[in-house]
Amino acid sequence: xxxxxxxxxxxxxxxxxxxxxxxxxxxxxxxxxxxxxxxxxxxxxxxxxxxxxxxxxxxxxxxxxxxxxxxxxxxxxxxxxxxxxxxxxxxxxxxxxxxxxxxxxxxxxxxxxxxxxxxxxxxxxxxxxxxxxxxxxxxxxxxxxxxxxxxxxxxxxxxxxxxxxxxxxxxxxxxxxxxxxxxxxxxxxxxxxxxxxxxxxxxxxxxxxxxxxxxxxxxxxxxxxxxxxxxxxxxxxxxxxxxxxxxxxxxxxxxxxxxxxxxxxxxxxxxxxxxxxxxxxxxxxxxxxxxxxxxxxxxxxxxxxxxxxxxxxxxxxxxxxxxxxxxxxxxxxxxxxxxxxxxxxxxxxxxxxxxxxxxxxxxxxxxxxxxxxxxxxxxxx
Amino acid sequence: xxxxxxxxxxxxxxxxxxxxxxxxxxxxxxxxxxxxxxxxxxxxxxxxxxxxxxxxxxxxxxxxxxxxxxxxxxxxxxxxxxxxxxxxxxxxxxxxxxxxxxxxxxxxxxxxxxxxxxxxxxxxxxxxxxxxxxxxxxxxxxxxxxxxxxxxxxxxxxxxxxxxxxxxxxxxxxxxxxxxxxxxxxxxxxxxxxxxxxxxxxxxxxxxxxxxxxxxxxxxxxxxxxxxxxxxxxxxxxxxxxxxxxxxxxxxxxxxxxxxxxxxxxxxxxxxxxxxxxxxxxxxxxxxxxxxxxxxxxxxxxxxxxxxxx
Numbered sequence: 001x002x003x004x005x006x007x008x009x010x011x012x013x014x015x016x017x018x019x020x021x022x023x024x025x026x027x028x029x030x031x032x033x034x035x036x037x038x039x040x041x042x043x044x045x046x047x048x049x050x051x052x053x054x055x056x057x058x059x060x061x062x063x064x065x066x067x068x069x070x071x072x073x074x075x076x077x078x079x080x081x082x083x084x085x086x087x088x089x090x091x092x093x094x095x096x097x098x099x100x101x102x103x104x105x106x107x108x109x110x111x112x113x114x115x116x117x118x119x120x121x122x123x124x125x126x127x128x129x130x131x132x133x134x135x136x137x138x139x140x141x142x143x144x145x146x147x148x149x150x151x152x153x154x155x156x157x158x159x160x161x162x163x164x165x166x167x168x169x170x171x172x173x174x175x176x177x178x179x180x181x182x183x184x185x186x187x188x189x190x191x192x193x194x195x196x197x198x199x200x201x202x203x204x205x206x207x208x209x210x211x212x213x214x215x216x217x218x219x220x221x222x223x224x225x226x227x228x229x230x231x232x233x234x235x236x237x238x239x240x241x242x243x244x245x246x247x248x249x250x251x252x253x254x255x256x257x258x259x260x261x262x263x264x265x266x267x268x269x270x271x272x273x274x275x276x277x278x279x280x281x282x283x284x285x286x287x288x289x290x291x292x293x294x295x296x297x298x299x300x301x302x303x304x305x306x307x308x309x310x311x312x313x314x315x316x317x318x319x320x321x322x323x324x325x326x327x328x329x330x331x332x333x334x335x336x337x338x339x340x341x342x343x344x345x346x347x348x349x350x351x352x353x354x355x356x357x358x359x360x361x362x363x364x365x366x367x368x369x370x371x372x373x374x375x376x377x378x379x380x381x
Numbered sequence: 382x383x384x385x386x387x388x389x390x391x392x393x394x395x396x397x398x399x400x401x402x403x404x405x406x407x408x409x410x411x412x413x414x415x416x417x418x419x420x421x422x423x424x425x426x427x428x429x430x431x432x433x434x435x436x437x438x439x440x441x442x443x444x445x446x447x448x449x450x451x452x453x454x455x456x457x458x459x460x461x462x463x464x465x466x467x468x469x470x471x472x473x474x475x476x477x478x479x480x481x482x483x484x485x486x487x488x489x490x491x492x493x494x495x496x497x498x499x500x501x502x503x504x505x506x507x508x509x510x511x512x513x514x515x516x517x518x519x520x521x522x523x524x525x526x527x528x529x530x531x532x533x534x535x536x537x538x539x540x541x542x543x544x545x546x547x548x549x550x551x552x553x554x555x556x557x558x559x560x561x562x563x564x565x566x567x568x569x570x571x572x573x574x575x576x577x578x579x580x581x582x583x584x585x586x587x588x589x590x591x592x593x594x595x596x597x598x599x600x601x602x603x604x605x606x607x608x609x610x611x612x613x614x615x616x617x618x619x620x621x622x623x624x625x626x627x628x629x630x631x632x633x634x635x636x637x638x639x640x641x642x643x644x645x646x647x648x649x650x651x652x653x654x655x656x657x658x659x660x661x662x663x664x665x666x667x668x669x670x671x672x673x674x675x676x677x678x679x680x681x682x683x684x685x686x687x688x689x690x691x
Contacts, residue, residue, distance in 0.1 A: 034493075034497045034498075082478065134667070134670075134674075139675050140670045143422075143424065143477050144617045144620055145667055147613045148666055149663075150613075151610060151660075162656070282481065282484075285481055324488075324490075324492030326489065327485055327489030327492065328490040328493055330489065331483065331490075335464070339467075341472075341474055
């Protein structure tokens with residue numbers, strides 16, 4: 001029986017890999033249809049991402065925000081809510097970090113650096129907390145509010161980067177590239193490999209992955225977040241204040257995305273500019289799903305998708321196959337991964353109890369979506 | 382400085398743009414209404430729109446008739462709808478997330494095809510203004526309502542048509558039944574999966590035409606990610622309009638009015654921070670959702686996959 005259990009677990013882990021392989025095969029068919037050589041394209045992709053030091057460091061640099069966002073997505077999912085607002089949370093995190101770092105640039109770096117990171121995290125926390133609160137208190141679907149908050153954040157960025165936060169030097173020079181002034185060099189995150197963009201934010205991200213793992217599986221708060229995610233009604237009867245934990249999981253999720261924005265500013269760009277979020281809000285979801293919504297699984301998953309993004313850019317330059325291929329592949333991976341959950345769900349239903357694994361809500365369908373916050377129920381408590 | 386904004390000519394111009402720009406919102410969110418009334422949340426509308434926009438554009442760019450372009454968009458939309466139905470209905474996956482997958486797939490594939498097959502931003506001559514005889518001559522109103530291209534009229538025509546199909550036909554009854562209580566519908570011999578496949582195809586086709594209305598009707602170009610998140614707004618508009626076609630119409634007009642105002646403010650070079658103004662519909666949507674989330678009866682089985690009991 002134990003072998004069966006291990007086999008089942010092994011299949012769980014291998015399903016995303018299988019999904020990736022199928023996506024790559026579909027990619028081959030697409031490339032053949034378009035009359036390009038798929039072998040050439042894929043080998044350019046792999047060489048670009050992993051073939052030399054420059055590729056590897058770029059991969060890890062891209063993986064850093066993906067991991068931070070992915071961790072945020074893990075918390076939200078485990079708490080039974082869907083956070084599609086990663087893009088917006090990254091943007092406000094980056095904006096807040098830049099505003100603080102530039103505004104208080106006279107502070108000593110030892111104080112300024114942590115404060116800058118914290119201001120990014122807090123901005124993300126607020127941006128994720130608002131949908132969380134609306135969901136918990138008023139039953140507003142968080143998918144819609146996070147989508148709206150994305151749009152609001154982008155508009156806010158356009159406004160700030162063309163007005164209040166526009167680099168004074170650019171104004172003086174008469175150019176109008178919408179970007180902010182640079183942060184003081186003293187608080188730039190140190191490079192891990194000289195003359196590359198690879199910065200110490202990666203270490204922070206990995207440490208946070210461990211912290212999120214600890215939070216979710218070794219603390220009462222994490223236990224309750226997961227309980228609410230698995231079964232809000234049972235949690236309510238067990239005396240867990242469900243609405244509080246719904247808000248908390250979205251706020252924490254937003255916080256990590258906001259931090260991703262701050263880290264991008266401090267580690268890579270050293271200023272705020274348009275396009276900084278770079279689709280990480282969505283790619284982070286893909287990475288989190290690929291890592292089975294486990295914080296530690298998100299580490300290799302984000303490295304993989306970082307490699308995919310970097311490799312695709314290189315592929316475009318080397319063999320003129322558009323890098324958009326990577327986005328289409330990500331979409332396919334998501335479709336295959338969520339589809340394969342049917343298998344996981346059927347199996348865990350057949351053997352309820354003897355598996356003991358707590359599959360996150362992916363295995364449950366969205367029944368809970370509405371039940372988390374039925375109006376009367378939560379008020380009466 | 383606002384005087385310019387309030388001349389009669391400008392007002393007519395703004396309202397004309399508003400009616401016109403509502404087209405993609407209207408088509409996409411009416412399509413989404415079909416899906417949601419049957420219990421399937423399709424968050425991938427934006428991806429379908431991009432695919433529809435690309436294929437319509439490509440067909441016209443290659444020298445074919447505009448209507449062939451629309452048909453191509455419809456065909457692609459139906460295929461994308463089938464893909465979403467397969468993943469959400471047959472494979473019973475989590476609907477919100479599979480929608481993100483569909484979105485990324487459509488976004489990536491439309492860009493990939495665009496760069497490979499066309500390469501640079503090109504224009505085509507799309508659907509022309511088609512003033513309706515007599516009606517278009519009414520001063521003011523005529524220009525606002527009856528001087529548009531045919532896709533605009535079609536979009537508005539779809540409002541009563543969708544209402545009729547959902548509320549007055551057998552198919553509509555089945556759609557509502559499946560969205561409200563799939564178990565009961567199944568007991569009565571309605572094929573839950575069949576109905577949901579149908580609404581996904583209808584929704585896909587309408588979303589793709591919404592995309593086509595941009596690429597061969599309103600803007601007459603194709604650019605990567607040209608919808609800019611419009612499809613996500615369309616999903617929210619269905620909630621905003623509380624799953625009713627008239628509500629969806631109202632929401633679409635609200636968003637397009639703000640878009641129109643922004644266009645005209647820019648055209649007249651009025652120094653208003655338009656970025657702030659364009660935030661308003663999103664904020665308003667959140668506020669409306671917050672006030673109505675509990676009052677309105679949504680399809681009870683929305684976003685719930687259905688599996689027959691043993």
